[in-house]
Amino acid sequence: MAHYITQLEILNWLSPTELAILTGDPTGVTINSTLVNVIIEACAAEIDTYIKTRYKIPLGDNIPIPQQIQIFNVDLAIHKLYEIYMREGQVPEACVWRRLTAIGNLKKIAAGEMDIICSSEIEHGLIIKESKIETTEINNRKLTTDDLGKFYEPNA
Numbered sequence: 001m002a003h004y005i006t007q008l009e010i011l012n013w014l015s016p017t018e019l020a021i022l023t024g025d026p027t028g029v030t031i032n033s034t035l036v037n038v039i040i041e042a043c044a045a046e047i048d049t050y051i052k053t054r055y056k057i058p059l060g061d062n063i064p065i066p067q068q069i070q071i072f073n074v075d076l077a078i079h080k081l082y083e084i085y086m087r088e089g090q091v092p093e094a095c096v097w098r099r100l101t102a103i104g105n106l107k108k109i110a111a112g113e114m115d116i117i118c119s120s121e122i123e124h125g126l127i128i129k130e131s132k133i134e135t136t137e138i139n140n141r142k143l144t145t146d147d148l149g150k151f152y153e154p155n156a
Contacts, residue, residue, distance in 0.1 A: 004044050004058075004065050004073040007036045010081075013074060022081040036077075039084075043076035050106035055116060066116050072102040 011019060016031060023032035047069060048057045059065055079099035082091045108114035 003037075003040055004047065004060065005040055005070050005077070007031070007033060007040070009070060009074050010036065010040075010077055013078060019081070022085045024085075035084075036081075039077050039080045040073065043073050043080060046076060047072055047106060050103075050110045051116065053110055054112065059116070068105075068117060072106060075099055075102040 007019075014022070017028035019036070020028045020031045023035045025032070044058070051057060051059075051069075059069055075095075075098040079091060079095045082095050105114060109116060
């Protein structure tokens with residue numbers, strides 16, 4: 001199972017005391033790392049469900065994990081931590097907004113409206129995008145299925 005972040009990335013946004021409280025220690029001393037790792041893994045799997053149609057998953061096999069994927073993973077994980085901690089209570093609005101933004105961007109990635117940007121693509125000569133694009137040549141112009149899809153909707 002993919003891990004796009006570790007507990008350390010979450011601790012860039014939450015204090016150790018906050019994370020300990022969210023993982024079940026009311027004194028704010030002991031972080032339940034097992035719970036944090038389960039949540040990180042579940043959120044990475046959620047990310048993969050959106051990006052798997054356009055990218056080979058898990059990301060990060062041959063290149064560093066793109067920062068935007070790490071940010072999405074952090075946002076989803078922090079929301080899930082609050083959701084579990086609050087149970088029937090209300091998750092802070094900022095956490096809800098960050099989750100909705102992450103999911104919205106993941107939907108755009110899945111729809112081909114947004115790409116995952118990886119600064120190491122050029123450095124390492126690697127492309128993380130799978131080649132699932134067919135090319136059609138019309139009057140010496142090459143059009144990809146993505147280009148054609150903008151003008152034609154099947155069953156429309």
